[in-house]
Amino acid sequence: MAIKPAYVKKTGRLLMEKYPxxxxxxxxxxxxLVTELTNIESKGVRNRIAGYVTRKQRSPQPA
Incomplete structure (x- = not known):
């Protein structure tokens, strides 16, 4: 599994905190949503952020 760059994680966490x-x-x-809420023009970066957010949303949340 590839490690996500720091900006992908940071942006994903920021979006999830701001719009839970x-x-x-x-x-x-x-x-x-990532397209609407950010000014990211790169399709690859947008998809990485959306993928990171999706993965976090699908994983079991700690109680």
Whole structure:
């Protein structure tokens, strides 16, 4: 498994903190939200951030 660059994790965590109820386990929905909520123009970076957020949303949350 590849290690995500720090900016992907940082941006993903920031978006999840700022908009906790907006993101879910659906990658396509998260990808659209990342496009709307950020000014990231690179498709690859957008997809990495959306993938990171999706993975975090699908993993079991600590109680």
């Amino acid at each position: 109820d907006a993101f879910g386990p659906d990658f396509e929905h998260n990808k659209e």
